[in-house]
Amino acid sequence: MLMSQMMTRDVPLLQTKTSLKQGVELLRSSKLDALPVIDEDGFLIGIFTKANVLDAFLAGAESSEMIEGHFNSQVVTVQADTPYREVEQRAKQSSVGTGVVIDKKGKALGIFTKVDMILALFREAEQLAIQLSTVYQAMPNGIIVVNHNNVIQQINPAGEKILGLKQDILKGRLFDSEFADLDLSLVLKQSQHLVGVQTQMNKVTVLCNISPIGERAGAVIVFQALTDFDQVALELDATKRLYETLLTVTNIAYEAIFVVDDQGKITLVNEAACQFFGKREKELLQKPIDQVIENTRLLRTLKTGMSETNEIQVIYGRPYIVSRLPIVRQGKIIGAVGKIIFQKLDEVKEVAQKLAQMDLELNYYKEQVGSTRLPVTFTQIVTVNHDMRRLKQEAEIAARGNSTIMLTGESGTGKELFAEAIHQASPHRNGPFVKVNCAAIPENLLESEFFGYASGAFTGAQKGGKAGKFAIANGGTLFLDEIGDMSLNLQSKLLRVLEDRCFEPVGSNETVKVDVRIIAATNKDLLQKVSSGEFRSDLYYRLNVISFRLIPIRNRAEDIIPLVNVFLERLNQDFGKRISGVTPEVQKTLIAHRWPGNVRELKNVIERAVNFAAGELLELADLPFYLREQKQEDRIKQSKEWNLGNAHEHLDKETLEKALLKTNGNKSEVARLLGISRSWLYEKIRKYDIKLPNR
Numbered sequence: 001m002l003m004s005q006m007m008t009r010d011v012p013l014l015q016t017k018t019s020l021k022q023g024v025e026l027l028r029s030s031k032l033d034a035l036p037v038i039d040e041d042g043f044l045i046g047i048f049t050k051a052n053v054l055d056a057f058l059a060g061a062e063s064s065e066m067i068e069g070h071f072n073s074q075v076v077t078v079q080a081d082t083p084y085r086e087v088e089q090r091a092k093q094s095s096v097g098t099g100v101v102i103d104k105k106g107k108a109l110g111i112f113t114k115v116d117m118i119l120a121l122f123r124e125a126e127q128l129a130i131q132l133s134t135v136y137q138a139m140p141n142g143i144i145v146v147n148h149n150n151v152i153q154q155i156n157p158a159g160e161k162i163l164g165l166k167q168d169i170l171k172g173r174l175f176d177s178e179f180a181d182l183d184l185s186l187v188l189k190q191s192q193h194l195v196g197v198q199t200q201m202n203k204v205t206v207l208c209n210i211s212p213i214g215e216r217a218g219a220v221i222v223f224q225a226l227t228d229f230d231q232v233a234l235e236l237d238a239t240k241r242l243y244e245t246l247l248t249v250t251n252i253a254y255e256a257i258f259v260v261d262d263q264g265k266i267t268l269v270n271e272a273a274c275q276f277f278g279k280r281e282k283e284l285l286q287k288p289i290d291q292v293i294e295n296t297r298l299l300r301t302l303k304t305g306m307s308e309t310n311e312i313q314v315i316y317g318r319p320y321i322v323s324r325l326p327i328v329r330q331g332k333i334i335g336a337v338g339k340i341i342f343q344k345l346d347e348v349k350e351v352a353q354k355l356a357q358m359d360l361e362l363n364y365y366k367e368q369v370g371s372t373r374l375p376v377t378f379t380q381i382v383t384v385n386h387d388m389r390r391l392k393q394e395a396e397i398a399a400r401g402n403s404t405i406m407l408t409g410e411s412g413t414g415k416e417l418f419a420e421a422i423h424q425a426s427p428h429r430n431g432p433f434v435k436v437n438c439a440a441i442p443e444n445l446l447e448s449e450f451f452g453y454a455s456g457a458f459t460g461a462q463k464g465g466k467a468g469k470f471a472i473a474n475g476g477t478l479f480l481d482e483i484g485d486m487s488l489n490l491q492s493k494l495l496r497v498l499e500d501r502c503f504e505p506v507g508s509n510e511t512v513k514v515d516v517r518i519i520a521a522t523n524k525d526l527l528q529k530v531s532s533g534e535f536r537s538d539l540y541y542r543l544n545v546i547s548f549r550l551i552p553i554r555n556r557a558e559d560i561i562p563l564v565n566v567f568l569e570r571l572n573q574d575f576g577k578r579i580s581g582v583t584p585e586v587q588k589t590l591i592a593h594r595w596p597g598n599v600r601e602l603k604n605v606i607e608r609a610v611n612f613a614a615g616e617l618l619e620l621a622d623l624p625f626y627l628r629e630q631k632q633e634d635r636i637k638q639s640k641e642w643n644l645g646n647a648h649e650h651l652d653k654e655t656l657e658k659a660l661l662k663t664n665g666n667k668s669e670v671a672r673l674l675g676i677s678r679s680w681l682y683e684k685i686r687k688y689d690i691k692l693p694n695r
């Protein structure tokens with residue numbers, strides 16, 4: 001409250017020329033004890049009081065005389081915007097009963113009397129009482145007020161609810177007789193405060209704080225039912241236990257696990273994570289995650305709420321398998337969990353190998369159940385690469401004969417595709433194309449799988465016997481995939497079939513003659529297996545009558561986009577999409593990648609991207625994370641490759657052109673830079689029809 005809200009307004013203002021008579025009349029009519037005196041400009045110059053009137057007439061003044069010389073020029077003034085508390089303070093100290101209220105310029109606005117002060121005090125007290133009553137009514141804690149005689153004065157609604165007792169019943173009763181377990185004498189007689197007293201009130205266990213009111217004027221008891229506390233304590237205990245369980249679980253994990261809050265600050269780390277980061281838990285907690293892991297994508301997870309599992313991420317220069325998961329509560333992302341697989345990778349590898357083997361075996365059994373694929377021809381083998389095109393032509397020519405063909409090349413380069421195309425272009429095309437994955441057949445079944453068995457050949461053998469792959473492929477082609485994984489025992493039997501085209505089924509003396517075209521394939525170095533004694537050299541030469549080495553896709557980058565386009569065409573049909581191509585950025589990334597899984601990897605990447613794509617073009621975000629991340633690394637690796645001793649194996653037209661450009665067409669310099677002979681370089685320049693830069 002301000003002075004302007006407490007003062008008496010519209011008071012008559014006197015001037016020096018005002019007569020004593022007028023002054024007396026105005027004092028009487030306004031019922032005030034004093035009136036302000038102002039100058040001609042309205043500024044306050046004094047105060048004319050009843051005492052001034054008496055003094056003037058005692059001194060013999062006429063009533064027609066002006067008040068000039070009869071009023072007090074010493075005036076107590078108060079600014080209109082002075083707050084209540086300050087006015088109260090000044091009024092207490094002042095001996096005069098009336099002050100003049102002025103504005104900032106010193107002009108009189110009204111007067112302020114002790115009566116105004118009392119009225120203001122009442123209003124202030126009233127407001128305070130309303131505020132207190134609101135708190136009292138709305139408080140969740142129970143409150144009982146007793147007077148100095150221990151008589152209950154009030155209980156608030158929360159108190160009524162906790163104790164199940166009404167104010168009407170309690171009011172006026174002795175506290176002692178109602179709540180015998182709680183003794184208030186110390187508070188009432190010695191004004192002591194009691195805190196945290198646990199007691200029974202109307203059979204309810206409560207926790208209370210008791211305070212005296214003033215000097216032995218009574219007491220206030222504030223209380224809360226203990227059941228509420230129990231509930232909170234139970235919940236706290238459960239949360240604590242859950243947290244400890246979580247910590248124990250995370251600590252037995254091999255993976256580094258860490259949790260961040262919505263700001264990306266670490267809130268939990270397991271022991272493996274501390275080990276991984278080489279830091280203690282307290283050094284990591286509350287640290288922003290981007291200060292701990294370079295290029296972290298966990299902040300992105302916080303933004304997008306998308307989880308990512310088993311992605312490859314390079315951390316401290318090494319690739320790791322990482323997963324990220326948002327923590328969502330009531331639709332809001334409140335944090336994220338990160339996981340890094342970094343230990344026991346050998347075990348992971350072992351499991352992966354076992355899985356791969358099982359996968360192969362599964363495929364084998366699937367094939368037994370039957371396949372409905374359309375035949376593959378050479379037109380389906382996509383390539384614009386010069387060497388691959390020549391390879392296709394040569395294979396097509398070789399297909400026309402009956403010689404055994406050996407296909408070598410890294411995994412996923414298209415060996416099976418070639419084998420089938422050869423079959424379709426061969427005189428055996430009307431016979432079956434039978435594929436045997438030598439690595440997939442369980443060891444104990446190998447022989448019978450190849451040669452079949454006679455009726456009753458062994459316990460559990462099918463009645464009437466079973467035809468082997470050779471017999472099934474009769475008149476067609478037998479494709480022996482992963483030939484490098486065949487056991488030595490079987491190798492010698494295979495050699496015999498290759499030489500005589502006849503064999504005996506397991507448990508039979510009868511010789512079966514077949515007309516089968518053999519195509520073998522491997523991604524292993526067979527010659528090395530020969531020298532280590534794992535592969536028979538005679539079988540090696542027998543199989544290698546005609547051989548083709550398929551080129552890894554990283555060495556024919558020009559094939560990448562044509563392959564992508566063909567895959568897109570097929571996938572659009574399969575998924576009912578209309579993706580017309582890839583963005584230039586994706587194109588660059590695909591070309592820069594090393595493709596260790598070759599065309600199969602490319603095909604999988606495109607299939608995944610088509611699934612994710614929302615637009616007409618495949619975008620960078622549609623590619624798996626490892627491709628986006630490794631883009632940079634690969635470029636560096638590629639540029640380093642120029643200096644490697646085996647560089648010539650990977651050299652393609654683009655590399656040669658780059659090298660020639662770099663050396664300004666200096667061929668000796670290029671040969672030295674790439675570690676190749678000049679004559680080899682000349683041959684390649686001719687072969688690729690490379691235009692030399694002007695020197």
Ligand SMILES: Nc1ncnc2c1ncn2[C@@H]1O[C@H](COP(=O)(O)OP(=O)(O)OP(=O)(O)O)[C@@H](O)[C@H]1O
Pocket residue numbers: 380381382383409410411412413414415416417418481522523563599600603
């Ligand atoms: N030039 C190509 N044109 C079209 N598709 C291709 C081409 N090369 C490979 N592919 C496709 O890539 C995938 C892998 O090819 P394929 O199975 O023939 O490779 P592979 O060398 O036999 O592999 P692995 O050694 O692992 O058995 C297949 O889906 C195949 O259709």
